[in-house]
Amino acid sequence: MASTQGAAKVLVASNRGPVSYEVRGDGSLHSKRGGGGLVSGLSAIGPDADALWVCSALSDGDREAVRRGVGEDGVLMLDVPADVHADAYNGIANSVLWFVHHMLYQTPLEPVFDAEFRRQWESYETYNRAFAQALADRAAPGAAVLVQDYHLCLVPGMLRELRPDVRIGHFSHTPWAPPEYFSMLPDDIRSQLVSGMLGADRLGFLTWRWARAFMACAEAVDRERFFPSWPSGAPASVQHTATGRPPLRTTWIGVHGLGADAEFLRARSREADVEERIAALRSEIGRAPDGTARRTVVRVDRTELSKNIVRGLLAHRQLLDDHPEWRERVVHVAFAYPSRQDLAVYRDYTAEVQRLADEINSAYGTATWTPIVLHVKDDFARSLAAYRLADVALVNPIRDGMNLVAKEVPVVSDEGCVLVLSREAGAFAELGEDAIAVNPYDVIGTARALHEALSMGPEERAERSKRLAEAATALPPAQWFLEQLGALEDGEAGVAGQGD
Template identity: 60%
Template sequence: MASQVLVAANRGPLSYVLDDDGALTARRGGGGLVSGLSAALARQPEALWICAALSDADREAVRRGVSEPGVRMLDIDPTTYDDAYNGIANSVLWFTHHHLYDVPREPVFDARFRRQWEAYAAYNHAFAVALAEEAGEGAAVLVQDYHLALVPGELRALRPDLKIGHFTHTPWASPDFLGMLPDDIRSQLVWGMLGADRLGFHTRAWAAEFVRGADLDDARGCADPFWAADSSPGVHHRPMGPDGRLGERRTTDVGAYPLGVDGDDLRALAHRPVVDDKLAALRAEVGDRAAIVRVDRTELSKNVLRGLLAYRELLTSHPEWRERVVHLASAYPSRQDLEVYRAYTQSVRDLAAEINAEFGTPQWQPVLVSVEDDFARSLAAYRMADVALVNPVRDGMNLVAKEIPVVSEAGCALVLSTGAGAYEELREDALTVNPY
């Protein structure tokens, strides 16, 4: 049966586990995207979620024809997937949108990059074809994130009847950083996005970055950004047809849609017995000292190292705070299959150890760092927070900036980077800092 509501995302709402006896068991996936969209799609009984098969068990499920209602997994060649996901999405587009490149040395666009880009295009094409096959006449399709930036354009060509939206959960690169990409790649990327009827970002700033970078006049057509005082901005565009002539003008609207937190649900999670146990252990270590709390992945854009350096500067410049404060830093390992992330994670461990060696006493450990995925410990730290430190270089939203103040038992000061997406909403209620 054709679906009237479809979601496309790299990660699906479930994954499979291959049991010892060869049986496949489906397990619900994790993460904010899965939780948020699953709740919304529950009200659409005929909705379909199209995702990539990420594990060997997922791929085996596809090959056996095993599936769950409302989910279609795509069995993409593992090498193609790795080149698309790690080679382009996480090593090029992520770095571009978050302004992470060490510009004197990178990026480098060589033959390897071109091969990986072909894989990224093939990966996006597989999603576009699957959506075209599954969508009913005039169906609504919501494409998720930078992994699938080319899908709207491809899908528009295959199924012009569809209502297509694309939501980007990261920032969008400034025109200068977007301009680092080869001209043809930048053109493919922007025209891919312009296949959508509406593009969504978390903040007006990221929406504006896209619009500013979408002024195009090239072999694919012409595109003209527009700004409206009483409505969202957008882009008028005329794609080039197969006959070499400009087609009819279309409009892609671009809007900002911030993400909030469910305070009641979060507080309930933070008061479960497992969190109470973690809280008791942390209180035993911290005592009556003030707690500066951060919770992040060891992701380069989260700026964990500069946060630790700032804390060391506090202890150096204001010795009166020694033995009166503890920095609780939860840093979940992120993307450890990439060398640059493994090195960054180790640097976090090393710097925390240096601070403890320099300032620590038998009665006081200045930094309590946890480089592991421990959600209960993070919630316990939320409850203890006197100061929440959120200092990303550049971030799509950063829900931690909204979560810690909701859960903190004594109330906390929020130290917030101007690079966080949440800055747009919270700057009047935070101590704002330059992330550098």
């Protein structure tokens, strides 16, 4: 990767970077490397690609690393003031934009766009401007810049003004709200968000459903300035102008369904620590009274409000009520790893998951059977162990941009698994044909789906699982990244056709 002092030809911008730091008791700094599709993608383009990753200092350790001048080659960490970051990240990105795109507001009470919201919005603008300026300062002439997600929606437009020569892409990892829901935002904020996004040469989404929603929102915001075009069999785009008069610019729309990294998952799931976790889980699951192995329904999520963990537990309770024959014969293995615990609504949700699991275990459990095996401490090796043991994978989000768990479990499962999948998950567009579809709000329907999945014969289960794994790995992370970069660098619109 390029030195942070030089001009980079490929730049990635994201709130969270590939490395984090902590200050240890002796005052030394310890770094931890992250993973994921962007890391894989940047590694795939090779060390001579002159690439730079611009991210935010998120913790006290990160900020101390910036102050000391400690960092990795090819990574630029921005020390945005902590209060500005908190307002932009928690106040706007996670408490407004996330809720809008996941359609999670309790509308009789929220949202309330008052003076405090406007103050936090100024921080969101400041935060985006810091990224735009850093990218402008370090991009080589004609560089390719890939901006990530809802934290940085304004960056493309700001960067376009600073550096009209660079090629700008933006990728949304979340759903995009339909116009009716997006219209809850104040008119000027909606316009600012759409205009900021359309500063890009190319916008990427996980599914055509989300892409079409953005295009519809652009048209709804200002029909005199934004002109979506989605001709059958041709690349989609939005033509737009700042004034309502020519000249028009074109922002191309592409879809890239991020897939699972089969090679990594299969290798990692066979390591010694995973084998240890499998043994521990088997002990927790136990065996049925007749000595046979108990069946497992597995879910692995962060306790984000969109993941619908509570209704999943309620559906398992309904299964035990409707089909008593499954009592003592099936265990719901639920990993609910805490997320965004600095927000009260997430703390309350995590507590409700724990409360309901305890209630079900108390009502139905026996001396030798725990119906819900719940773990809340993040443990990737244990997650892989659960993947391998899964007979059924339950993925029932209220709304999800993609949901990689739905793609990962079929890849790793030892005996093949049945996927019970919400039709509101982005992954449903690719996996729905071989999954059992559920309405995420319908607890009784989800219980029926669990019964169907648990009752499925081994041959059909294995065949479905094989097809799911093939679909899930069609666009692995490195290829996902390189596909976007290639389309941006070549000036191509990317994926043609408007299929679901």
